[in-house]
Amino acid sequence: MATTPTRTTAAPPRTSPDGGRDRAKRADAVRNVEAILAAATRVLAADPDASINEIAKTAGVGRVTLYGHFDSRATLVREVVDRAIAQTDEALAEVDLSGDPRDALGRLLEATWHLTHRFGALVVAGSQVLPPEEMSRAHEGPAQRVRGLLERGRAAGEFRDDMPVDWQVSALQAILHGASAAVHRGEITADEAPALVRATTLGALTA
Amino acid sequence: MATTPTRTTAAPPRTSPDGGRDRAKRADAVRNVEAILAAATRVLAADPDASINEIAKTAGVGRVTLYGHFDSRATLVREVVDRAIAQTDEALAEVDLSGDPRDALGRLLEATWHLTHRFGALVVAGSQVLPPEEMSRAHEGPAQRVRGLLERGRAAGEFRDDMPVDWQVSALQAILHGASAAVHRGEITADEAPALVRATTLGALTA
DNA sequence: GATAAACTGTACACACCTGTTCGAGTTAAC
DNA sequence: GTTAACTCGAACAGGTGTGTACAGTTTATC
Numbered sequence: 001m002a003t004t005p006t007r008t009t010a011a012p013p014r015t016s017p018d019g020g021r022d023r024a025k026r027a028d029a030v031r032n033v034e035a036i037l038a039a040a041t042r043v044l045a046a047d048p049d050a051s052i053n054e055i056a057k058t059a060g061v062g063r064v065t066l067y068g069h070f071d072s073r074a075t076l077v078r079e080v081v082d083r084a085i086a087q088t089d090e091a092l093a094e095v096d097l098s099g100d101p102r103d104a105l106g107r108l109l110e111a112t113w114h115l116t117h118r119f120g121a122l123v124v125a126g127s128q129v130l131p132p133e134e135m136s137r138a139h140e141g142p143a144q145r146v147r148g149l150l151e152r153g154r155a156a157g158e159f160r161d162d163m164p165v166d167w168q169v170s171a172l173q174a175i176l177h178g179a180s181a182a183v184h185r186g187e188i189t190a191d192e193a194p195a196l197v198r199a200t201t202l203g204a205l206t207a
Numbered sequence: 208m209a210t211t212p213t214r215t216t217a218a219p220p221r222t223s224p225d226g227g228r229d230r231a232k233r234a235d236a237v238r239n240v241e242a243i244l245a246a247a248t249r250v251l252a253a254d255p256d257a258s259i260n261e262i263a264k265t266a267g268v269g270r271v272t273l274y275g276h277f278d279s280r281a282t283l284v285r286e287v288v289d290r291a292i293a294q295t296d297e298a299l300a301e302v303d304l305s306g307d308p309r310d311a312l313g314r315l316l317e318a319t320w321h322l323t324h325r326f327g328a329l330v331v332a333g334s335q336v337l338p339p340e341e342m343s344r345a346h347e348g349p350a351q352r353v354r355g356l357l358e359r360g361r362a363a364g365e366f367r368d369d370m371p372v373d374w375q376v377s378a379l380q381a382i383l384h385g386a387s388a389a390v391h392r393g394e395i396t397a398d399e400a401p402a403l404v405r406a407t408t409l410g411a412l413t414a
Numbered sequence: 415g416a417t418a419a420a421c422t423g424t425a426c427a428c429a430c431c432t433g434t435t436c437g438a439g440t441t442a443a444c
Numbered sequence: 445g446t447t448a449a450c451t452c453g454a455a456c457a458g459g460t461g462t463g464t465a466c467a468g469t470t471t472a473t474c
Contacts, residue, residue: 024473025419026418026419026420026471026472026473027471027472027473028419028420028421028470028471028472029419029420029421029472032420032421049256051460051461051462052461052462052463053460053461053462061421061422062421062422062423063423063462063463064421064422064423064424064464064465065420065421065422067462067463067464068420068421071463072462072463073461073462073463160410162406163403163406163407164394164395164403166389166394166395167389167394167395167403167407168407170385170386170388170389170394170395171382171385171386171403171407173385174381174382174384174385174386174388175378175381175382175385175411177381177385178377178378178380178381178382178384178385179374179377179378179381181377181381182373182374182377187371187373187374187377188371188373188374188377196370196371196374196378199369199370200370200374200375200378200411201411203367203410203411203412203413203414204382204407204408204410204411205410206410207410231443232449233441233442233443233448233449233450234441234442234443235440235441235442235449235450235451236442236449236450236451239450239451258430258431258432259431259432259433260430260431260432268451268452269451269452269453270432270433270452270453271433271434271435271451271452271453271454272450272451272452274432274433274434275450275451278433279432279433280431280432280433
């Protein structure tokens with residue numbers, strides 16, 4: 001075997017900014033944690049009342065193993081929600097909000113749609129376990145982005161301004177969730193959803 | 208004693224087209240059944256996972272008494288949902304759908320809003336207990352009414368017809384539920400909701 | 415290949431919800 | 445005022461979910 005040259009760069013991640021473990025986590029442990037989080041995200045997005053047992057089984061892991069990585073159900077849910085928030089922020093940060101407000105909103109809706117559809121009922125699971133203000137904080141980031149764009153569009157005379165901005169944000173989110181539900185019901189396909197969401201939302205925001 | 212003249216007309220309601228009880232229900236029993244149904248409607252509309260205990264307590268009745276009137280949780284939920292459906296059908300049947308489609312839709316939305324806001328998450332409680340087709344049947348009636356009106360408006364060139372009617376119905380319902388949620392969140396008041404719903408929905412349906 | 419970390423299934427304690435039974439107390443109806 | 449219907453609380457059985465403890469086995473790591 002080639003004596004593994006320069007393995008220093010590939011050193012196992014310390015990954016402990018606070019805990020200060022002197023031993024790196026084992027590879028399979030990391031893999032399992034990842035599988036659990038992924039499974040929890042998928043399962044909870046479909047059924048916010050799913051049990052730990054279902055999540056563990058979906059992740060291909062024993063229930064006890066799951067508890068080895070997460071103190072409680074609440075801890076797991078919090079972790080999943082935090083990840084979803086981070087993923088959401090990251091995806092939305094990449095959206096170009098400049099230029100024509102209507103076009104910008106179309107791009108923002110396209111990105112938001114995918115997130116809404118993927119995370120589905122996860123927000124429900126979160127609000128059942130986490131304190132309310134923690135959940136509102138989760139929605140605040142994306143909402144702020146939308147609100148900013150709407151305000152710019154209203155000032156430019158592109159969007160109607162005869163109703164509260166906050167309501168317009170709520171209506172927009174409602175349409176997104178409605179579309180996700182419609183897809184799950186088989187009423188429309190996931191492919192055509194973005195266009196329908198965009199057309200409907202733009203109509204609702206235009207005088 | 209005055210030999211109880213002509214009591215035939217004021218006879219206690221037989222109320223048994225099928226069961227065939229030979230004895231009329233006692234007054235307090237009727238009162239309690241009513242209180243339970245009302246409490247269940249209110250509680251389940253707010254929290255579809257509410258326990259029988261909560262419902263009984265809200266109704267001011269012992270848990271055992273509740274089970275004396277309803278075989279199981281499922282029976283109670285079914286009864287509540289059936290009542291809501293009947294109430295909905297009745298209220299919507301009174302709406303005048305003739306004349307200008309936009310005006311007619313405004314009237315229909317006004318009526319639907321109150322029902323949506325009152326019954327809230329009751330549909331969730333129903334779909335957890337009742338077979339899916341029974342739930343879809345519940346939504347089908349009102350949806351049919353909306354769809355008919357939309358189709359008439361599309362034919363008249365008043366509503367945009369570049370998207371499926373079913374999607375428009377879904378979007379309309381989504382906006383209604385979104386408004387209800389916004390009221391519960393304190394974002395808007397119940398008073399201003401109808402106007403916002405009407406303006407937003409009409410905008411969404413207009414090219 | 416030795417070691418320690420991690421995984422597994424089983425089993426237990428605890429809590430909550432559902433549905434039922436029982437006996438005793440209330441109350442509407444005749 | 446008698447009777448039967450109704451209500452009540454307590455208590456039980458069965459089910460499910462959560463979280464913990466234990467002992468044996470696998471497996472990554474050195």
